[in-house]
Amino acid sequence: MASSAANAPLIDDDTPGFGEEENPKQFRHPYVVLFHLGFRAAAILVYLFCGWFSDGFVTSFVFTVILLALDFWTVKNITGRILVGLRWWSYVDNEGKSHWVYEARKEGDVRKVHAAESRVFWMGLIVFPVAWVILFILALFRFSFRWLVLDCIALSLNGANVYGYLRCKLGKGTNLTGAVSSYANGFFRQQVMDKAVSMLTRQAQTSNVNSATNVI
Numbered sequence: 001m002a003s004s005a006a007n008a009p010l011i012d013d014d015t016p017g018f019g020e021e022e023n024p025k026q027f028r029h030p031y032v033v034l035f036h037l038g039f040r041a042a043a044i045l046v047y048l049f050c051g052w053f054s055d056g057f058v059t060s061f062v063f064t065v066i067l068l069a070l071d072f073w074t075v076k077n078i079t080g081r082i083l084v085g086l087r088w089w090s091y092v093d094n095e096g097k098s099h100w101v102y103e104a105r106k107e108g109d110v111r112k113v114h115a116a117e118s119r120v121f122w123m124g125l126i127v128f129p130v131a132w133v134i135l136f137i138l139a140l141f142r143f144s145f146r147w148l149v150l151d152c153i154a155l156s157l158n159g160a161n162v163y164g165y166l167r168c169k170l171g172k173g174t175n176l177t178g179a180v181s182s183y184a185n186g187f188f189r190q191q192v193m194d195k196a197v198s199m200l201t202r203q204a205q206t207s208n209v210n211s212a213t214n215v216i
Contacts (some may be wrong), residue, residue, distance in 0.1 A: 028114050029082055036079040036121060039071035040128040043154065047135065061150055072157040075125070080165055083121040085113050088164035102167040125165060129158040 009205055029034050043064050050060040081087045085105035105112065136151035 001072060001189060002180065027117055027120075032079055032082050033120055034177050035074050035115060037124050039074060040124060042159075043067035044072060044128070044131060044135075047150065047154075057146060061146075062110050064150055065153060068154050074159065075161045076164065079121060080161075080168075082118045083114070084165075086165055086168035088168055102164065102171075104168050104171070125162055129162055140149065 019160075023160055046060060046063045050063060051057075054060065076088070087102065087103045089103075090098055090100045102177060132154045136148065136155060139147040139151055
């Protein structure tokens, strides 16, 4: 599928610049900042500590994937637009071609971006993928392939947002293409479905065998 990228301003309005009469050290959108970091931190915490409360890998896998999906959607559709005035998305035209759009506010509207919120946004966007890379390396050295699958899912989702927002920030000058994100998203969906169905089926079979053993 062909792809194209475009830079266009987000909604242009005549509202006063955000934060012009506020303390620049205070967050203007504290709840948005909380959700920007909350789902990301929660996914890593569940990944690391869910095994303390549950013996099954399936529970850790499902809850971590749910949190990763919530984080991906929140960062892609809400926090980037509100905190830094950036947005990326795609659509398919009537000819079946995929078009990737990377939007940023006009330069004259940069004053609306709160400095503290912008720092938190970019810090959270970059730091957590680095943490997943470390977890991926640790799982690789332990030969824990089922955890590697989960790490790959986390890296693909976090990486897609990093890629999208860097394209929004840097503009048309980058050489990356939207096809990479399309492939990553398709791979993620297929891997999640296959892995989840496989593990749930295996757990159900194990439970049935244990029940039969107890009856005997």
